[in-house]
Amino acid sequence: MAGGGGCGRSREAIEGELRKLRAEREELDSRIRQLESQLEVGSTGVGGAVAAKGAVDSSCDGSVACRSRGGNGFAPDSGLPADMIYRYSRHLLLPDFGVEGQRKLSHSSILVVGAGGLGSPVALYLAACGVGCLGIVDGDDVELNNLHRQIIHKEAYVGQPKVKSAADACREYDIVVDATDNLPTRYMISDCCVLLNKPLVSGAALGLEGQLTVYHHNGSPCYRCLFPSPPPVAACQRCSDSGVLGVKLRGSLPDCTICGKNSVFTEQDFQKFDYESFTQSPMSDKTAPSVNLLPESARITSRDYKRLVDNGEPHLLLDVRPTHHFQIASISPSLNIPLSMLEEKLPMLETSLKETGAASASGKEPSLVVLCRRGNDSQIAVKLLLEKGFASAKDIIGGLQAWGQDVDPDFPVY
Amino acid sequence: MHLTLEFGGGLELLLENSTKVHKVEVPPQDGENMVTMKGLLSWVKANLIKERPEMFVKGDSVRPGVLALINDCDWELCGGLDAELEEKDVVVFISTLHGG
Ligand SMILES: [Zn+2]
Numbered sequence: 394m395a396g397g398g399g400c401g402r403s404r405e406a407i408e409g410e411l412r413k414l415r416a417e418r419e420e421l422d423s424r425i426r427q428l429e430s431q432l433e434v435g436s437t438g439v440g441g442a443v444a445a446k447g448a449v450d451s452s453c454d455g456s457v458a459c460r461s462r463g464g465n466g467f468a469p470d471s472g473l474p475a476d477m478i479y480r481y482s483r484h485l486l487l488p489d490f491g492v493e494g495q496r497k498l499s500h501s502s503i504l505v506v507g508a509g510g511l512g513s514p515v516a517l518y519l520a521a522c523g524v525g526c527l528g529i530v531d532g533d534d535v536e537l538n539n540l541h542r543q544i545i546h547k548e549a550y551v552g553q554p555k556v557k558s559a560a561d562a563c564r565e566y567d568i569v570v571d572a573t574d575n576l577p578t579r580y581m582i583s584d585c586c587v588l589l590n591k592p593l594v595s596g597a598a599l600g601l602e603g604q605l606t607v608y609h610h611n612g613s614p615c616y617r618c619l620f621p622s623p624p625p626v627a628a629c630q631r632c633s634d635s636g637v638l639g640v641k642l643r644g645s646l647p648d649c650t651i652c653g654k655n656s657v658f659t660e661q662d663f664q665k666f667d668y669e670s671f672t673q674s675p676m677s678d679k680t681a682p683s684v685n686l687l688p689e690s691a692r693i694t695s696r697d698y699k700r701l702v703d704n705g706e707p708h709l710l711l712d713v714r715p716t717h718h719f720q721i722a723s724i725s726p727s728l729n730i731p732l733s734m735l736e737e738k739l740p741m742l743e744t745s746l747k748e749t750g751a752a753s754a755s756g757k758e759p760s761l762v763v764l765c766r767r768g769n770d771s772q773i774a775v776k777l778l779l780e781k782g783f784a785s786a787k788d789i790i791g792g793l794q795a796w797g798q799d800v801d802p803d804f805p806v807y
Numbered sequence: 808m809h810l811t812l813e814f815g816g817g818l819e820l821l822l823e824n825s826t827k828v829h830k831v832e833v834p835p836q837d838g839e840n841m842v843t844m845k846g847l848l849s850w851v852k853a854n855l856i857k858e859r860p861e862m863f864v865k866g867d868s869v870r871p872g873v874l875a876l877i878n879d880c881d882w883e884l885c886g887g888l889d890a891e892l893e894e895k896d897v898v899v900f901i902s903t904l905h906g907g
Contacts, residue, residue: 511906573905574905574906575905576905579905597903597904597905597906598904598906599817599904599905599906602815602816602817602904603904604816604901604903604904619874619903620871620872620903621871622871623871623872624870624871624872624873624902624903625861625862625870625871625872641879641880641881641884642881642884643881643883643884
């Protein structure tokens with residue numbers, strides 16, 4: 394077909410070209426990121442030396458960020474250079490902080506565990522205020538949708554116990570900041586700080602609420618003194634805005650199993666301790682167990698669903714995510730009834746299903762397909778629907794996440 | 808006895824309208840003439856908690872992961888369950904967070 398001009402290129406050819414270009418762009422982006430991180434690791438700016446390390450940094454030798462105390466503008470025995478005086482003048486003017494405070498800060502080393510929503514600003518402020526040596530540990534790749542999943546482990550420790558990499562990282566620093574996002578890691582870091590006798594500054598945030606606590610410092614309690622047994626898995630974790638700054642906490646408990654006088658908890662015990670089973674929750678939500686409630690006959694894949702749509706089979710797509718999730722992105726057309734309201738809105742669902750049936754040309758009974766974000770809630774919903782007589786109800790395995798991965802790469806991930 | 812009760816860290820969601828601060832009048836327990844933390848907990852469970860009481864109490868005490876403060880002081884320092892409350896005390900209950 395000569396002379397077809399611009400129209401001659403087939404859709405497949407263009408799509409192939411696009412795929413190739415996207416792959417090249419990804420490759421370039423990753424090289425740029427790598428070079429940028431090398432620049433950052435190599436620099437020791439006036440505002441504090443920051444070295445970021447992670448399990449993904451293949452160029453690192455597995456050592457923790459920095460061992461020497463830079464001094465950060467302060468020579469050990471001389472006065473302050475003028476530019477340092479100017480930079481930190483608001484610190485120096487604080488009677489309780491002053492030159493001595495700044496000097497101590499400049500010779501201190503702090504390890505921030507977790508470089509997510511909490512760890513990132515913590516690290517930035519610590520660097521800006523003149524901490525001598527700042528370490529950041531986080532094992533995850535940075536993804537667009539996360540600045541909030543934190544693990545302490547480095548590549549060199551792959552295949553070794555997580556607690557070992559945690560311990561080796563904390564050993565190098567004076568103070569440890571816990572900015573992680575999960576309970577087992579919090580118990581683990583606390584136990585580790587007790588064993589190594591390091592103060593632990595623990596920050597936690599959820600939604601709009603924040604909590605700040607200093608553990609194991611000048612007779613203050615450890616995490617286990619305050620919470621000897623872990624809260625139940627389903628304990629409510631929602632946003633509000635009260636804080637706990639400035640309250641008086643109990644001292645270290647004499648009979649605390651970790652920091653108490655008669656504690657027999659050793660480094661060996663620590664390395665063997667199963668924090669995930671102790672708290673009954675996972676250290677990373679990537680390993681969060683997915684539920685499996687339904688027989689195979691009540692489940693379809695996202696690709697199956699695509700075929701069903703393409704074949705024009707009559708069906709109603711029920712999205713059981715919370716309304717504010719549905720408003721972010723949804724498959725059109727679909728009906729949103731949040732799982733929490735499903736039972737009371739069954740009559741409405743019944744009506745919608747009838748309308749769908751009436752509108753279809755084939756006269757075939759429409760099926761009910763249930764969808765959620767990751768494919769857990771949809772199973773709970775289908776289980777309920779089957780019990781309530783909606784015999785055609787099926788859930789989409791893996792939810793919208795699978796839809797985005799396997800069917801529609803343009804569907805927004807959140 | 809007049810008390811101010813505050814609920815945080817998500818505990819407020821167990822209460823009517825998710826109200827965080829409650830100014831309440833708590834009577835002494837039967838056969839006693841003062842209000843203890845133990846008495847207060849059972850009063851809160853009976854009168855304020857609207858859903859999932861197991862998220863607030865376990866047995867006589869608060870569930871693991873909940874911190875109680877009496878006038879900004881850890882209740883363990885004030886006697887725990889036996890702590891005697893006084894007129895106009897402020898009691899705070901906070902569920903510990905672990906997000907980052
Ligand atoms: Zn302890």
